[in-house]
Amino acid sequence: xxxxxxxxxxxxxxxxxxxxxxxxxxxxxxxxxxxxxxxxxxxxxxxxxxxxxxxxxxxxxxxxxxxxxxxxxxxxxxxxxxxxxxxxxxxxxxxxxxxxxxxxxxxxxxxxxxxxxxxxxxxxxxxxxxxxxxxxxxxxxxxxxxxxxxxxxxxxxxxxxxxxxxxxxxxxxxxxxxxxxxxxxxx
Ligand SMILES: Cc1cc2nc3c(=O)[nH]c(=O)nc-3n(C[C@H](O)[C@H](O)[C@H](O)COP(=O)(O)O)c2cc1C
Numbered sequence: 050x051x052x053x054x055x056x057x058x059x060x061x062x063x064x065x066x067x068x069x070x071x072x073x074x075x076x077x078x079x080x081x082x083x084x085x086x087x088x089x090x091x092x093x094x095x096x097x098x099x100x101x102x103x104x105x106x107x108x109x110x111x112x113x114x115x116x117x118x119x120x121x122x123x124x125x126x127x128x129x130x131x132x133x134x135x136x137x138x139x140x141x142x143x144x145x146x147x148x149x150x151x152x153x154x155x156x157x158x159x160x161x162x163x164x165x166x167x168x169x170x171x172x173x174x175x176x177x178x179x180x181x182x183x184x185x186x187x188x189x190x191x192x193x194x195x196x197x198x199x200x201x202x203x204x205x206x207x208x209x210x211x212x213x214x215x216x217x218x219x220x221x222x223x224x225x226x227x228x229x230x231x232x233x234x235x236x
Pocket of ligand 1: 060061117182207
């Protein structure tokens, strides 16, 4: 398995995949490592993950994601959902106020969702799998929520497709490090 540094250096978004399934044991391992190894705001664990492998369901997601071809090709699609419904249920069980039924509840959950998606990404990439994130999730948030049958205050935030890479793209450059300081005069 690659180290974190090797994984980051080797990262490329992958949009062509071999058809090979990912063994369930590897999926379980990656998800468990990510969940237990990622910080969680107030340890609320306010996210859920939906795994899609079924070709019919993948095609429904493909249509909602602007028909991006690689969603059909990749053997695994993971939809990461901000789930402050579960948090609210916990509060209810404890007789506490419904404090998270607001924008803050969404924002805390959405932040955690992005963190867990990156941890899961690193876990798969460290094992030689390729991923591509799908920002199209936000464009069809409501429709994807309905298709996945999510409860209220549980919304999809991001998605990754995962599989064995069938391409070797060049590294895509970023802005130079000096650009990552806020300034009113970026050029
Ligand atoms: C939040 C997020 C959303 C993205 N959405 C898409 C997408 O919908 N389709 C796509 O092909 N790539 C998507 N990407 C991948 C980016 O295009 C890619 O990360 C960027 O071009 C840099 O390339 P690299 O990841 O190979 O370094 C997304 C990446 C992120 C972080």
